[in-house]
Amino acid sequence: MTTDTIDLVSAEVIRSAMETVCFEMATYVSRTATTPILNQSNERNATILDGQGRLAALSVGIPQFMLSATLPVRFAIEFYGGELRPGDVIVANDPYHGGGHLPDFNVFAPVFADGELLLIASIQCHHGDTGGAVAGGYNTTARDIYSEGTRYPLLKIIDGGVERRDVVLTMRANNRLPGFIGDLRSQVGAAQLGAQRLTDIIELHGAATVRAAVDHSIADARNRFSREIAQWRDGTYEADVYVDSDPQGNTDIHVHVAVTVDGDRLTVDFAGSDTRPEIAAWSTFGNTRGNAIAQLASLVDSTIPKNEGFFECVDLRVPVGCCLNPTEGKPVSSGTHHPGVEVSDAIAIAMAQILPDRCSPQTYKYGSPRQMWGDHDPRTGRPFFDHGGEVNAGWVNAVKGVDGWGALAAASGNLIKASAELNETIFPHLLRGRNYVTDSGGPGQWRGACGSHFIKEARTPTYVNQYVVNQRHVHPGIAGGRSGAPDSCLLSAGTEREAVVSPVVTNHLLHTGDQLVYRFGGGGGWGDPLLRDPQAVLDDVWDEYVSVDGAREDYGVVVTGSVEAMDLALDEPATVELRSKLAGDQRPGSMRGDAA
Structure with a gap:
């Protein structure tokens, strides 16, 4: 079955069912986690990806958070290849393998049909500590990522349905908070719940229909977003914004953007943003990518599904070494907030030149928690x-x-x-x-x-x-x-x-x-x-x-x-x-x- 042959009712029913699964995964964390950041403040988001690592569905949550959760899963697919199997659950938090910053732990579980990786259920949560030199995951004096905490590029915490006690022990030993493992197990349970719900959907509709529904939803988002872009006035629109200071006193962290509208395509280019090597304000590429797409998505019809189709309409250019795409090893905990959210400010101010009626910066300004x-x-x-x-x-x-x-x-x-x-x-x-x-x-x-x-x-x-x-x-x-x-x-x-x-x-x-x-x-x-x-x-x-x-x-x-x-x-x-x-x-x- 293809996007041309699937009926639209089935495609929408399956998309809606997957969004409901995302909501259920996020709610599971809120009701079972042990610390206030999750069971009160709800700093968690759930997503579903397909076997290629393309974003297929998401829940109501923090926009940047949801849109930055895809790259760690994509890295896992590339790294493990055929080693993934039913019952696996993987945990990752590494900013330099697709993540945002160390406190954001991504936990995900693969779903198979007829031996083929079809879908992945993912739940991302902010944790209160990451190890490292300073409690809380935000070391304002850090000169590198290693002072901020422990990096977990990929760990199989559940291997074929069996908990890896050695992995749990290692992660417990690298965290100050007694509630950390409880929160982590809450995420694992949510990912397993999501995998089971997706398995039920596949059994109900069939693997070919589910695959076609995902393809249809992504193509629908891409086509609808590109049609909106085509209505915008061609040209290049630029903006400059600044952060007062990084946590170490370097002032006026500069974010520059040039947004080019060319037919039904967008180019978002951050060349000209701050490249000073001594600053301590670095947003990883995954975080920058999430903020950019979240801002662009806010400019268009809100009924367009938020999935990989949005990414496919945008040529995102973020030079390696600038404050929005650091070379590996730079400290990024506070930079996930600033200059990360200034990405949204810059795009909003640039696009206000042609779409003032729709523009509002999707941002906040609190430094770090x-x-x-x-x-x-x-x-x-x-x-x-x-x-x-x-x-x-x-x-x-x-x-x-x-x-x-x-x-x-x-x-x-x-x-x-x-x-x-x-x-x-x-x-x-x-x-x-x-x-x-x-x-x-x-x-x-x-x-x-x-x-x-x-x-x-x-x-x-x-x-x-x-x-x-x-x-x-x-x-x-x-x-x-x-x-x-x-x-x-x-x-x-x-x-x-x-x-x-x-x-x-x-x-x-x-x-x-x-x-x-x-x-x-x-x-x-x-x-x-x-x-x-x-x-x-x-x-x-x-x-x-x-x-x-x-x-x-x-x-x-x-x-x-x-x-x-x-x-x-x-x-x-x-x-x-x-x-x-x-x-x-x-x-x-x-x-x-x-x-x-």
């Missing part, structure tokens, strides 16, 4: 390690027609904020504050979402590692919208030990009662702020998203009264006069209060 640990939890007497299960709340962009909404950027996908009550049960700290920050969303015809204020109080001596970006090069607006407010972080706030994180603090000791105060930046706006409906601005002032002064200075809207007195009102004649004046002498600039 916070690690907090101590030797003694007074409630249990045991050491503890908190790897930032609260995730984040900020950087949500506006798009044409819709204000930035909610608390999590689109690039965070299915990540959720862990509950304060549960985290306080697990770790010796209290969460003293979570709230939106007024005037932090980027002004625009549609407003970027506000950033948030986050306060965590240590209840026992606690060490902190924290890396912060988005202090100078902030979240961009689109189509005349202004950028969001910057990030900032204080440790031991208000004491003589207060430390400003810029860009990194390592092993800072919070005494009992000390607070970590983090202000997450806002999302960028879309469109000219002077075109925003004055009534919408008044509503924002009522909701305390925008202040009375912010309404005047950023939107040219005159609001009288105050929230406290409950007498806010719109002064329409004064607004018309002020907007006319501002339109006459308007000049480019970032939003009021942005860092220089």
Whole structure:
């Protein structure tokens, strides 16, 4: 059976069934994993690939994460060849064999039909530790990959249905967290569940029909994406973005992109991006590839299946040795975030030149996850390690027609904020504050979402590692919208030990009662702020998203009264006069209060 002969109903039924299997695999991890990063925050994604390593289906999850999970599986197919057999489960986390960074463990199981490798069920999860010199998998002082943790290019953790106890022992010995093996076994179970569900689908429909359905789905995505590209104006569109600093103080990490539209094909070329050998900001090719495709996929019809068809429409050029495709051995833990997500910024800004109505950077700006640990939890007497299960709340962009909404950027996908009550049960700290920050969303015809204020109080001596970006090069607006407010972080706030994180603090000791105060930046706006409906601005002032002064200075809207007195009102004649004046002498600039 071929893509020409399979009926469309069967093809869609099988595609939908495989997406359901992905969802079930991801849910299995959330319900069986042992640490908060997985069982609360959902930092896991499931995919299905065919026997050639082509992405066939995926679940709802972190876009870049899902799209970067294919290369490790493809490497395994090439490496093992005919050695793969039913019942195998493989684990891999090596950034230089297709992965993103060491904390991301990919676990996958092959599925056979009539002795032929037909499908692969894969589940990728972020783990709280990787061994190495520093707890948590983020060594901000690392000069090479070996200081960041243990690399596992490929290991058969289950060989023909039998657990390899030697592999489990080795992996346990190279990880600090007691919950690591529990999380790993959760992944193994999810991969095995996925393999069984796919076997059931093959038995129900037949191997030839399933193979044809995968081919059809990939061809459908390729054809539909290429048709959209063909409607875009031919030309080359360039953009430059920067990261404030790498974790070691090298400033202004540069990402350059040139996107060329030529008929129904795209070339995305990152030549001109940073090549300084001394920097510590490196995104692996697999991570760069995932971020690039995730951003491009956000520009087109959302009903197009996200699979290998997208990759087939894009000629991705990432010179070896630049910050987006390092030579083997460079440290990549923080670089997976930055400059990795700046790939999305650059493509969005470039494509806004021809598709402003669809553009929104699929990105976030937090540096790298916070690690907090101590030797003694007074409630249990045991050491503890908190790897930032609260995730984040900020950087949500506006798009044409819709204000930035909610608390999590689109690039965070299915990540959720862990509950304060549960985290306080697990770790010796209290969460003293979570709230939106007024005037932090980027002004625009549609407003970027506000950033948030986050306060965590240590209840026992606690060490902190924290890396912060988005202090100078902030979240961009689109189509005349202004950028969001910057990030900032204080440790031991208000004491003589207060430390400003810029860009990194390592092993800072919070005494009992000390607070970590983090202000997450806002999302960028879309469109000219002077075109925003004055009534919408008044509503924002009522909701305390925008202040009375912010309404005047950023939107040219005159609001009288105050929230406290409950007498806010719109002064329409004064607004018309002020907007006319501002339109006459308007000049480019970032939003009021942005860092220089």
